[in-house]
Structures are given as C-alpha cells and as structure tokens.
Amino acid sequence: VSETLPILRIGDTLLVALQGDLDDIAVVRIEEQLTREVARTRAAGVLIDVSGLTVVDSFTARVLARVVGMIRLLGAQAAVVGISPAVAITLVELGVPMGHLDTALNVEQGLALLRRLRGEAVRGDDHRLD
C-alpha cells in the first residue's frame, strides 16, 4: 500500500482506488485522507474502486461500510465499483452482508449511480435499487 492514497477528482466526484492489502494502518490512513479530501473538495460523491485489492472479504466489507458511513456524514454519496465476478460470488457464498452498499460495475455506471442516489437523497427517498 502506497503512502498516499490515489484520489482522482472528476468534477464534483472523487474516485479513490484502494490497492494491495488492507491492514489496520492502511485503513486508518484511508479513513483520514479520504474524509479530509471529501471535506476539502466538498465533493458530492465518492466512487471507491476495489478492483486493485488483493483480498475482498468480510473485513473489507466492514471497512467499506465504515468509510461509506463517514462519507455520508460529510454530505456526499458513495458507491463501490470494481467488484469482479469471482469476488461477488465469494462474498455471497461467505454470506458477507453487502446490502447496505451501493455498487456499480465500472466508473461510468458508478457516476450514473451516484447521480441517481443524489436525486433520491434530495427527494428524501431512502430506497435503493435492491
């Protein structure tokens, strides 16, 4: 895991690519840097790309849920992109709860999803697709 988190800005959306292994130190750094960046840029949405992670398991799922919770508290929407077929099957087979996360196939679909979520948030509509 590199020292600084690669965070890309696309308009009012931040794209963060998680890479390598998630250990406790990496998680703390991700939480610190990402929340600081969301607050600084006043981003409306964050896409978290997990395709670069070596392992995606229940720990990863908990970390993602925490990060997404922080982002929402900062007034932005968050979605996870880059879950591969193999990872999706593993997570479902392990019974890892991912229902509270919004997911999209790729960045393009992720941007569209964030847009929809923002619309729902404005309408106070809490229901998510599935």
Place this chain on the structure above:
Amino acid sequence: VWLAGVEADIVAASARADDRARELEVAVVDDSSSQSPGRSNRLRDLEAVAALVDEGIITLDPAGRIVGWNRGAASLTGYSPDQVRGEAVSLLYTEEDRSARLEQRELEAARETGRFEDEGWRVRSDGRRFRAAVAVAPVLGDDGGLTGYVKVLRDVTARRADESLFRALLESAPDAMVITAQGGRITLVNRQTEKLFGYERGELLGRPVEVLVPQRLHGRHVMHRDAFFTGPAVRPMGMELDLFAVRRDGSEFPVEISLSPLRGDEGLLVCAAIRDVTERREQQERLKRQRDEIMELSTPVIQVWDKVLALPIIGTLDSGRAARLTEGLLEKIAELQAEVIILDISGVPTVDTLVAQHLLKTVQAATLMGATSIVSGVRPETAQAIVHLGIDLGRLRSRNTLRDALQLALQIVRERAGAADAAAHSVTGGRP
C-alpha cells in the same frame, strides 16, 4: 577340521527339532569352538544330531560310498540304512544325472571349494522322484587328509510346487506385477510388465524400481517406498493422486497401482500391481467435457437488448448448476457491461427453499456487480409456495411474463441513461 557351513546347517536343523535337541545343539556349538576335539567325539555328536533332525544326513567315504544314513534319509528316500550301507550314493540319482556323473562332480566341487549346494531331482526306492535341496561338505581328518563327505538333503518338492503355482499366477495376472525388495531393487516381473513397459525381463531385474517412474517423481517415490517398507499394508498407491509410469521409450502413461507386502525367506518384498488406465482416463475426460457442454447448453445467457441480459432457467436448479449459472451470468455482465438482468424461472418445475436460496445468491452477486435483477415467469403456484415457505425475496422486482420484465428492464436502462446524461452534464458543467 569340520566345515563351518555344514555345522551351521546341522545347528539350524537341530534348532528346529524339539526341546530335547537343545542340549545337543549346545554340545555341537561347544564342540566346534574347542580347538582340537577328538574325531570320535565329533562323529558321535553328528550321529546323535542326525538321529534327531528331519533332514536326510548321509555320510560318505572318500569314494562316495554310503557310510552313515540317518532316520531322515531313510524316510526321505524309502531306503533303510542296511539297504544302502556300502552302496554308491549314485543310487539316489536319476538316470540322466548318473550318466552325467553328477554325484562325483558334486563331491569334487565340495572338495575344491569346501562347500557345495544345489537343488535337483532325486529318486526314491519306489522310483518316484522328489526335489531335493542338497548341501555337501568334505570331512577332513586331523592330518588334513580327506576322510569322507557329509551330505544334507532336504525335500523341497512342496515348496517348488508352491513356487511354480506362484509363478503361473504371476504370469497370468492381467496387471503388470513388479516385485521389489527392500532398497527398491526389482526382483521379479511378469510378462505383462514386459509388454506394458517395453523392457525385456532381464533388463529390469536388479535395477531400482524408479526406472519405471518418471524422472520428475523419483525423489517423492523413493520417500514413499521407504515409508511403505517400514509400515507395509495392502493398499492402493497414491490415493486421490494421478499416478504416472514411464516406458522404456520415455513415454508416460497414467496408471493405477495397488501394493501388497510379501514376506519371504529373503525378507520383506513388495508386490506392485500396475494397471494402465489411459483409456479410462480418456473416457472420464470425455464424460466431463460432455457434462460441461450440457451445463453450458442448460444455462444460456442471452443479450436481449443493449445492457439487458436474459437468463431463462429450465429444469431443476441444484447447487452445482446454480454456481455455474451465477458464474456465467456475472462474466457476461462484466463482458457486455449489462445493467439489468432478467431471470426467467417459468421453466423451473418447483421453487423450494433451496432453489429460492440459489436464486437469491445469484441476484445478490449480480447486485454487487452493479446490475439490477428482475425475476419473470413466476407462476401462481410458485408465488404461493414462496410466501408459504416464508422465503424473503427482499425487494426483488418480479414480473409475470418475460415481456413485462423486458419492458421494465428497458425502463430502468432509460432512467439510468438519463441519470448518466445528467451526471455527464454536471461533470462538464462543474468544470471551471
């Protein structure tokens, strides 16, 4: 001085006799260890031992005439001591051996080398033959001159019959049989082995059994072989493993091997029965390929519209099929950038808890990939069953027919596209 070899034979023979022999055995051993025993004592001891053992013990004069004839010799040959005393020992030999002067050559060999051993056919008083293991040693006087010979005969007819039966069994076995001794040297192979591996028998005997094992597996094989010799048992070799053997020309082929330990006079031997399973492997491969093809056919993923996939499920959904179906679907989602999938279950005969769980897992996995799922083809009885079973399908969208499902799918895609356009707009608009 007596020859140690014959003494050893006699001691061994007396050890097999009953407890009465024990004292005598000690006497013989003590006697041989003393430096200059009297000859008459020795003869007396020999006669006493000879009277006890089952082996035939014959003493001969230097010319090969019979001097002593024990009880064992009498029961073995049918001749009483009185009948044979003074006769030439050649009366025990077959016509051919007699004309070849075999008995004289044996005595000569014994005189020259100190000990001679052989196995051959001998003739009883009634004319019947028996197979005899023979040991001959010269008897020397105190002055070192030849005073006669002692000959020990053992009937091995039964053992020979056993051996020929064993060999016949070995040769007629449908598998290649390779028998190895401790240390992995090949001691016996059958005809099938020659055929299967392309070696002549003589090329294999005495060589390490690893000549039949591919080079890359030698180290492992030596390890397992040593382990087998320390804990021998009848068992298949390499359970759950694919085993390979190598022919003389270097080509490899898949085999199945069963091992069994044999306890013989020469210690522990291991018999390996080796079967060529090339054909069976190929059949299994073919079967697996066909099964895969059928699976493929039974879980087709169809792109019905841009970004919309349909998956008509026909037949019963077991866990193997459900896993394959999910896998195929997710790969298509990634490949075709699909956003909506329609699971048509009108072809599934019954939806029970298990099938519902499989469907839910597929939907969840697709959701993680960002795709929205729609179930279509839910029949009235299926709807009742799902609710009665208490299966929670969550907020899963469902439509009665594939047509309705497709309509919904297109609507979702359009909405998403609209949102994406707006997002793209906001991105461009957001730029300074």
